[in-house]
Amino acid sequence: MADALWVNDLHSALNATRVARVLQPVGREQICAIVREARAAGASLALSGGRHAMGGQQFATDQWLLDLRAHAAVHAFDAERGLITVDAGIQWPALMAACASLPARPDGLRWGIRQKQTGADRLTLGGSLAANIHGRGLRLPPIVGDVEAFTLIGPDAVARRCSRDENADLFALAIGGYGLFGVIADVTLRLAPRVPVRRSVEILTLDELVRVPAERDTSDWLFGDFQYSIDERSPDFLHRGVFSAYRRCEEPPDETEPQKQLHEADWVDLLALAHTDRAKVFDVYSGYYLSTHGQRYWSDTHQLSIYPDDYHAALDRRFGSPCRCSEMISELYVPRPALGEFMGRAAELLRGAGVPVIYGTIRLIERDTETFLAWAREPWACVIFNLHCEHTPAGLQQAAKTFRALIDLALVFGGSYYLTYHRWATRAQIEAAHPRFRAFLEQKKTHDPEDRFTSDWYRHHRDLFAD
Numbered sequence: 475m476a477d478a479l480w481v482n483d484l485h486s487a488l489n490a491t492r493v494a495r496v497l498q499p500v501g502r503e504q505i506c507a508i509v510r511e512a513r514a515a516g517a518s519l520a521l522s523g524g525r526h527a528m529g530g531q532q533f534a535t536d537q538w539l540l541d542l543r544a545h546a547a548v549h550a551f552d553a554e555r556g557l558i559t560v561d562a563g564i565q566w567p568a569l570m571a572a573c574a575s576l577p578a579r580p581d582g583l584r585w586g587i588r589q590k591q592t593g594a595d596r597l598t599l600g601g602s603l604a605a606n607i608h609g610r611g612l613r614l615p616p617i618v619g620d621v622e623a624f625t626l627i628g629p630d631a632v633a634r635r636c637s638r639d640e641n642a643d644l645f646a647l648a649i650g651g652y653g654l655f656g657v658i659a660d661v662t663l664r665l666a667p668r669v670p671v672r673r674s675v676e677i678l679t680l681d682e683l684v685r686v687p688a689e690r691d692t693s694d695w696l697f698g699d700f701q702y703s704i705d706e707r708s709p710d711f712l713h714r715g716v717f718s719a720y721r722r723c724e725e726p727p728d729e730t731e732p733q734k735q736l737h738e739a740d741w742v743d744l745l746a747l748a749h750t751d752r753a754k755v756f757d758v759y760s761g762y763y764l765s766t767h768g769q770r771y772w773s774d775t776h777q778l779s780i781y782p783d784d785y786h787a788a789l790d791r792r793f794g795s796p797c798r799c800s801e802m803i804s805e806l807y808v809p810r811p812a813l814g815e816f817m818g819r820a821a822e823l824l825r826g827a828g829v830p831v832i833y834g835t836i837r838l839i840e841r842d843t844e845t846f847l848a849w850a851r852e853p854w855a856c857v858i859f860n861l862h863c864e865h866t867p868a869g870l871q872q873a874a875k876t877f878r879a880l881i882d883l884a885l886v887f888g889g890s891y892y893l894t895y896h897r898w899a900t901r902a903q904i905e906a907a908h909p910r911f912r913a914f915l916e917q918k919k920t921h922d923p924e925d926r927f928t929s930d931w932y933r934h935h936r937d938l939f940a941d
């Protein structure tokens with residue numbers, strides 16, 4: 475796989491794709507020139523950022539791949555309003571470093587990002603908008619709420635500014651539009667005041683978790699996520715977990731005092747333990763988190779996390795695995811009052827299927843009222859299942875079957891699932907979980923009739939809804 479024309483996603487490694495060309499533009503002009511060249515050549519373009527999507531959204535077999543990671547300049551900063559304009563290929567660590575280097579406002583206020591994904595950092599802003607991501611805010615809608623405006627380069631190679639007032643239809647389509655309406659070239663992002671926060675760690679049950687937004691002042695309790703027990707033999711399985719929250723405080727973190735933190739090797743050991751002893755891993759993990767109760771952080775940088783690249787290849791070697799394995803993620807949404815019952819039935823389902831859960835978190839998300847294909851149609855509880863998956867025909871079939879069963883279960887409670895992780899849902903499941911999906915495909919046809927922008931994920935869905 476050393477051939478640069480073979481590309482794959484970073485986490486599941488289940489999307490090996492051979493592309494015709496890989497292009498790495500820098501600057502708006504180069505992007506427009508590539509779109510014009512693709513038009514002249516009759517080629518289609520797939521757009522990739524950090525390559526974390528897991529359903530082939532960023533690759534198209536035999537087509538051109540626009541790798542946007544080098545397109546990452548910082549353009550402008552409005553210190554008064556807390557707006558930063560950057561190229562969309564920028565990744566979170568660089569964006570956060572850019573914010574940190576900006577001058578403070580005359581009243582001393584500094585700005586930082588509002589939210590990013592947890593679990594990985596080298597994701598691009600463009601990829602984040604295209605999936606309409608969410609972080610671990612306790613009162614935040616998905617990232618659309620953080621976007622002031624962006625520039626979209628469409629199939630005609632014309633750059634258009636999109637905001638709630640200008641090209642509002644494209645604003646709503648391209649955020650959560652998986653790169654199908656054009657290249658998001660630059661983004662004006664709304665920042666938040668950068669404040670000190672104190673980590674609070676508790677062991678909670680699901681009932682206690684869903685009461686958090688009502689019982690705690692979320693102008694103060696800014697972030698939090700719940701990592702549930704993955705020990706399928708315990709009554710705590712998917713029921714009790716560690717809730718790590720971040721509450722605004724007065725004193726900034728003491729940069730001279732070393733904080734307790736996990737390093738990359740510790741994460742790999744924890745991941746290894748999750749494969750071999752799921753009762754122990756919860757004790758180790760929760761014990762570590764409880765020991766960090768009270769530590770202080772900044773509201774932006776505490777969102778950074780370590781992702782050990784290709785960790786599963788190391789685990790495969792460590793365990794002498796006869797085949798390539800990885801984790802496969804799915805995120806299910808349910809109305810918060812249904813969380814307890816959903817998780818109880820999911821526990822039965824996963825025990826019955828014999829599929830190990832390697833880790834899982836629950837976060838709370840507010841409703842998105844702005845994007846066309848909004849996945850956060852309600853203030854959901856968002857449940858991540860990271861399941862071990864063997865890359866054999868039987869292993870893949872089992873993973874697909876389990877994820878379909880989990881989607882069916884979420885649908886029983888009026889829930890949904892996140893489109894970014896796989897393309898294993900059936901058409902009936904897609905229609906039930908994403909009622910505007912067909913209309914979304916129609917919009918795609920209207921705005922890009924020649925499929926200048928494409929992906930294997932898109933082609934799969936276009937064909938699934940062909941009639």
Ligand SMILES: Cc1cc2nc3c(=O)[nH]c(=O)nc-3n(C[C@H](O)[C@H](O)[C@H](O)COP(=O)(O)OP(=O)(O)OC[C@H]3O[C@@H](n4cnc5c(N)ncnc54)[C@H](O)[C@@H]3O)c2cc1C
Binds near residue numbers: 485592781894
């Ligand atoms: C370990 C892990 C943890 C994760 N955690 C979270 C989480 O906490 N919250 C969450 O919401 N999601 C999470 N995700 C999902 C991830 O955030 C999304 O898949 C996101 O889109 C990936 O961004 P990326 O830069 O890697 O983009 P890619 O995977 O490369 O691309 C994703 C999509 O964005 C499109 N795209 C990329 N750049 C552009 C651009 N400039 N213009 C237009 N379209 C573009 C691509 O065509 C593709 O459709 C996680 C994924 C993994 C593997």
